[in-house]
Each structure stands twice: as structure tokens, then as C-alpha cells.
Amino acid sequence: MAKILLEEMEFYAYHGCFKEEQVIGNRFLVDLEVEADTAVAETSDKIQDTVNYQAVYDQVKAVMEEKSHLLEHVSRRILDALKERFPEIHRMKVKVSKMNPPMGGRMRCVSVEKEEGSKK
Numbered sequence: 001m002a003k004i005l006l007e008e009m010e011f012y013a014y015h016g017c018f019k020e021e022q023v024i025g026n027r028f029l030v031d032l033e034v035e036a037d038t039a040v041a042e043t044s045d046k047i048q049d050t051v052n053y054q055a056v057y058d059q060v061k062a063v064m065e066e067k068s069h070l071l072e073h074v075s076r077r078i079l080d081a082l083k084e085r086f087p088e089i090h091r092m093k094v095k096v097s098k099m100n101p102p103m104g105g106r107m108r109c110v111s112v113e114k115e116e117g118s119k120k
Contacts, residue, residue, distance in 0.1 A: 001035050001036065001037055001038075001090065002035070002036065002037075002038040003033055003034070003035050004033070004034045004035075004036065004038075004050075004051055004053065004056075005031075005032070005033050006030075006031070006032040006053060006056060006057060006060070007031050007032075008029050008030075008031060009029065009030045009031075009032070009057060009060060009061075010027065010028070010029055011027075011028045011029075011030065011061065011064040011065075012025055012026070012027055012028075013025060013026065013028050013064045013065065013067075014026075014067045015028065015067060015068045015069070015070075015071065015074055015098065016069065016098070016102075017069050017070070018102060020102075021102065022067055026098055026099060026100065026101070027098075027099040027100070028064065028096060028097060028098055028099065029096075029097040029099065029109070030060055030064065030078070030094065030095070030096050030097075031094070031095040031097075032056070032060065032078075032082075032092070032093070032094050032095075033092065033093040033094075034051060034056070034082070034086075034089045034091070034092050035089065035090050035091040035092070035117070036050070036051050036086075036088050036089050036090060037088070037090070038050050038051075051086055051088060051089060055085070055086075056082065056086065059078075059081050059082055059085055059086075060078055060081075060082075062081070063077045063078045063081050070112075071096045071098060071110070071111070071112035072112050072114075074096050074112075075094050075095075075096045075112050075113070075114045076114065078094050078096070079092055079094055079114060079116050083116070089117070090117050091115070091116070091117030092115070092116050092117055093113065093114070093115040093116075094113070094114055094115075095111055095112070095113040096111065096112050096113075097109040097110070097111040098110050098111075
């Protein structure tokens with residue numbers, strides 16, 4: 001098993017509970033960790049023998065383009081989409097961060113992290 005990490009994928013999206021957030025948008029960072037058996041790819045050196053990072057990114061991007069009110073909902077949709085598209089993934093962890101959230105005070109971000117699958 002190997003961990004494949006896609007770190008700090010940056011998206012401009014329209015997630016949030018406030019009407020303004022759904023119109024103006026905000027910057028989001030997504031960190032993703034997937035665990036898969038890469039033994040074949042380690043010797044074959046062929047992309048079809050591993051989880052294709054570009055396809056994973058494209059799937060996350062597609063989810064981020066659909067509006068949601070909650071980061072919890074966004075993170076669940078990412079996990080569900082990846083589980084459906086990449087059955088070879090054994091475990092996943094996703095962290096979705098909203099940068100500079102409109103919470104009445106100064107902070108870098110607010111994040112939701114979810115994990116799914118078996119740990120070995």
C-alpha cells in the first residue's frame with residue numbers, strides 16, 4: 001500500500017451559508033490523501049496500473065464546481081465521487097478549507113476533515 005497525496009489544490013468556489021458567499025465566492029484549499037496498492041505500478045511504470053492523479057484532481061474539481069452550503073457536504077461529496085470512480089482506493093482522507101471565512105473576525109481558514117476506509 002502507498003499513500004498518494006494531492007496537497008493544497010486551490011479552487012475558487014461558491015460554497016457557504018450566506019447568500020453573498022454563493023454569489024461572490026471564496027478561495028478554498030483541498031488536501032487529499034488516498035491509499036492504494038501500487039505494487040504493480042512500482043515495477044511496470046505504467047499509469048494504468050495506479051490511481052491516476054490527474055483523474056483524481058479532475059474529479060475533485062468537478063465536485064468543487066457544484067455549490068454547497070456546508071464544508072461537511074463538500075467533503076462528503078468528494079469522498080463519494082472518488083469512491084465511485086476509483087474502487088481501487090482503500091482509504092481516503094480529505095480536508096476542505098475555506099480561506100478568510102466571513103465570521104466577524106480575522107482567521108486564515110476554517111476546515112473540515114473527513115476520513116473513510118480501512119486503516120491497516
